[in-house]
Amino acid sequence: MQLDKLVAFYKTMGDPTRVRIVSLLAKGPLHGQAIAGKLGLTPPTITHHLKKLRDISVVTEKRDKNTIYFYLNQKMIKQQAKALTQLLEERGDEMENMVEASLEKQKILANFFTKDGRLKSLPAQRKKRLYVFEHIVSGLKKGKKYQEKEINEYIKQFHEDYATIRREFIMNHYMYRENGIYELNPEEMWAKIEN
């Protein structure tokens, strides 16, 4: 998924004149002056827009004597129009759950943390404990390597029993340890919270 291409497509389509051109060409190819005439604009303006539409491969052209006919590439439009929804569907199925989970998470965090951000106590229930870990771990930098001492200090911000929490971080794959150096795991590896 190249974000740039998707954005370029939407940006180009986000202009009334260009959509009108596309709409015209959907009924069949036309040459530049015909488009200009039908839209009440000058040829340079049409050239300007056609250039942008060509850039995103939405129109192609074919010369016939002195006049150039512009064709619509429907396939590209259909393909790109799907791209945005696909971007959602990558995670889309989980969405409804996640909305509720997010609300639940807020509630749990509110219960187990003091206002100044310290952990009152470690929840016994697995799901709640994992939400708490996720919250704490979210303050660590992705890709950064931490000394054990650093990690201890960091956790102590939240709770005195840093040893337990640090061990849980490893057990639940939030972090991994190599030669005494700690580093955050990619999120996909973290312990999963089922609802």
Add this chain to the structure above:
Amino acid sequence: MQLDKLVAFYKTMGDPTRVRIVSLLAKGPLHGQAIAGKLGLTPPTITHHLKKLRDISVVTEKRDKNTIYFYLNQKMIKQQAKALTQLLEERGDEMENMVEASLEKQKILANFFTKDGRLKSLPAQRKKRLYVFEHIVSGLKKGKKYQEKEINEYIKQFHEDYATIRREFIMNHYMYRENGIYELNPEEMWAKIEN
């Protein structure tokens, strides 16, 4: 099909920052500062973009104490993403034919008209004759009322036998006559060319 709404949607989505916001929210709701942090932008900038996303109903919000959580409205996105392709499909089925028909029409016109635009002879074959009529009639103004004499003069530009051609215009519903006044019919009424 409101063109404006479609254009507004595409225009709003045609910005990398906004697509990144949408992409973030697809994983679950977030509050403003979280978005700002993840994108490396300031809160005012996020407010600016969220306003635009709200305008097209792509995000909604829900307040919880002091912080506002922003939610993605997937339904709206899926719906709007379809709109552009639907705009094509309104006429889309005829498209492949029309592309070829357009090429065929060019060829026929090239055969039956001289370089200075006069009609060499009236084709005997119905399809070709209709293409010729379409071409001639395309020089008349929609909505304008013509005297019979005007029509004759106009047709004589193309061919001496204006009477035959004028009669064919009526027979094939390119024009209608009332009290000796001629006027162009809407295109839907014209004789249809089947391939």
Add this chain to the structure above:
DNA sequence: AATTTAATTTGATATATATCTAATTAGATG
């Protein structure tokens, strides 16, 4: 070669907009 026609390029102008900093608002909490 000279002319015509359609398209493009150039340059100008006006408008829109993405981003920031600084100031302000709105709620929640002490």
Add this chain to the structure above:
DNA sequence: CATCTAATTAGATATATATCAAATTAAATT
């Protein structure tokens, strides 16, 4: 009521872009 926090508004700046008129290019025709 004073304070804190998150969001928004206001104002500034820089960049992008839609449009047109005038000049130029490119191909076809005479």
